[in-house]
């Protein structure tokens with residue numbers, strides 16, 4: 166509907182809604198450090214969730230709490246990550262010189278650590294399926310937009326500049342991806358707080 170929220174450090178605009186059901190809950194920045202004190206911006210992100218799904222899955226349990234009580238409540242974010250709520254993360258690449266091979270390595274490390282944290286031993290095959298979606302021939306200059314959709318039934322669907330590159334049915338993978346943004350050690354802590362607050366307004 167033409168309303169945007171801007172990620173303040175990169176100036177990247179995020180539509181306040183995606184399609185008829187996904188509402189923007191928070192925006193943030195994914196950085197990557199190479200050596201201590203030296204880091205660069207990888208992408209700006211926006212986290213979206215279907216407001217009606219939040220109501221359906223979380224209202225009964227959490228409606229009685231104020232937003233400030235829910236802030237930092239691990240059970241609340243765990244339920245958000247595990248319920249069958251339609252969600253999406255929209256990423257906009259903030260850097261011009263990133264090769265797909267380099268990014269694949271970065272994502273392998275982050276997503277791999279979460280798959281291992283939640284899934285234990287047999288995570289390698291799933292990680293391989295996820296990262297092999299990002300083929301060397303894709304071009305992702307600065308400004309490229311990637312959508313990671315957690316669809317009903319726990320499918321993780323990936324779109325690069327509007328083109329679908331794959332869909333993987335795995336609750337563990339969906340949870341692991343969302344954990345990067347709203348879990349215990351998120352990429353951007355203030356963004357996580359903003360997401361928690363906005364999700365609470367849909368209860």
Ligand code: DAO
Pocket residue numbers: 195256265268271272275276299300303305311325345
């Ligand atoms: O930021 O470490 C991370 C995890 C990001 C999840 C995967 C994002 C997919 C981006 C694909 C771009 C390259 C083709």
Ligand code: DAO
Pocket residue numbers: 183184185186187310312324325326327328
């Ligand atoms: O801009 O890359 C793009 C394509 C738009 C993808 C956004 C996904 C929104 C999904 C909404 C579905 C509603 C049922």
